[in-house]
Amino acid sequence: MGKNYRMLAKTLFGMEDLLAAELRSLGAGNVETGVRNVTFEGDKGFMYKANLACRTAIRILKPIRTFNVFDEEDLYKRVYEFPWEKYMDVNQTLAVDSTVFSDYFTNSMFVSLKTKDAIVDRFRDREGTRPSVDLEYPDLRVNVHIDRNIATISLDSSGDSLHKRGYKVENVAAPINEVLAAGIIMLSGWEGQSDFLDPMCGSGTFLIEAAMIACNIPANINREEFGFERWKDFDEDLYNTIEDALLNRIREHPHKIIGYDKDPIAVQKAIENIKSANLTEFIKVEEQDFFESEKQGDKALHMVFNPPYDERLRIEDVERFYGEIGSTLKHGYPGSQVWFISSSTEGLKNVGLRPFKRIKLFNGQLESRLVGYEMYQGSKKGKSRS
Numbered sequence: 001m002g003k004n005y006r007m008l009a010k011t012l013f014g015m016e017d018l019l020a021a022e023l024r025s026l027g028a029g030n031v032e033t034g035v036r037n038v039t040f041e042g043d044k045g046f047m048y049k050a051n052l053a054c055r056t057a058i059r060i061l062k063p064i065r066t067f068n069v070f071d072e073e074d075l076y077k078r079v080y081e082f083p084w085e086k087y088m089d090v091n092q093t094l095a096v097d098s099t100v101f102s103d104y105f106t107n108s109m110f111v112s113l114k115t116k117d118a119i120v121d122r123f124r125d126r127e128g129t130r131p132s133v134d135l136e137y138p139d140l141r142v143n144v145h146i147d148r149n150i151a152t153i154s155l156d157s158s159g160d161s162l163h164k165r166g167y168k169v170e171n172v173a174a175p176i177n178e179v180l181a182a183g184i185i186m187l188s189g190w191e192g193q194s195d196f197l198d199p200m201c202g203s204g205t206f207l208i209e210a211a212m213i214a215c216n217i218p219a220n221i222n223r224e225e226f227g228f229e230r231w232k233d234f235d236e237d238l239y240n241t242i243e244d245a246l247l248n249r250i251r252e253h254p255h256k257i258i259g260y261d262k263d264p265i266a267v268q269k270a271i272e273n274i275k276s277a278n279l280t281e282f283i284k285v286e287e288q289d290f291f292e293s294e295k296q297g298d299k300a301l302h303m304v305f306n307p308p309y310d311e312r313l314r315i316e317d318v319e320r321f322y323g324e325i326g327s328t329l330k331h332g333y334p335g336s337q338v339w340f341i342s343s344s345t346e347g348l349k350n351v352g353l354r355p356f357k358r359i360k361l362f363n364g365q366l367e368s369r370l371v372g373y374e375m376y377q378g379s380k381k382g383k384s385r386s
């Protein structure tokens, strides 16, 4: 076991408890939830494991220094004093991101710039040459968080956002973020215990995340790289051991995972993404208009989807479209539990079924509701509003 240190995992609004539970079950110590983040303790191996396995983390930061700071010059001095040569070589590249909640500092871009200047100036003064900045593929991503007068400098162990799982080769117009998709499936309580259907599957994100959950496949196993792989202290043997241990926990999934989309191009894209995720044997996708479909067989069915955004539908279409979702579920899907996310208040009013659960989430910037409906077996009615 290596030395334990405190880390911070960022997540989406509403996913904090899920992420805390994921981290606990992976073995994190002292887990505490914040707003859109969870802090925890673990060693270097655990940092690799959390990046590979957490479905609801967006990035995992390793704080390296916290100090009081009142202006930009102060910040520059404190960052300059830090031994950056421990973390990167002069011929490597860096990028700095900042988040600022402070009256002392209002401009996060300026905070990033000052921090970057301090780091490169330290190298220049010591070695006569300075590292370059690469905002897209830096060797070291530094994160500055300023809360009032407390600055925390962290290294970003994830690199690119963890929603970039590495399996997406094709995109549709409004794909759902992979972290949001996994979180929604987890909030809906599905862990692989029944058949699963996304009746408007687009590029297949829910299907792929569902299959990975059901088979216990680490969420980020298809990623090309994590930030920590370019760190000076990267331990490849340790990483391989952690990866093998996670792969050993993959399990069989005896139920069906099915996707429908009425758009043949979306169907093709979903199939390509599923192939790229190596999940073809677990998922079937069909060209099918959901409104002309009905449930196959008597087995329990779990449905999760995100209907099209209302920005692309006219308002009377929104009402009709959501009304059709409700009546298709009511008449065609008895014995199903149904969950979908939408930002359309108008649409949700027109489903005509009473949800047993409503959860506030954000789909990008859009405030949305994840709604859950129980469609009872036998009555062919579901719980209607009247």
Ligand SMILES: C[S@@+](CC[C@H](N)C(=O)[O-])C[C@H]1O[C@@H](n2cnc3c(N)ncnc32)[C@H](O)[C@@H]1O
Pocket (backbone or CB within 6 Å): 172, 174, 175, 176, 199, 200, 201, 202, 203, 204, 205, 206, 260, 261, 262, 263, 266, 288, 289, 290, 291, 305, 306, 307, 308, 309
């Ligand atoms: C917002 S997108 C879903 C995005 C998807 N979750 C993803 O990650 O790519 C909505 C999808 O619903 C499909 N759709 C719209 N009406 C449909 C219907 N009646 N039956 C089946 N699919 C439909 C669209 O073709 C589109 O691909």
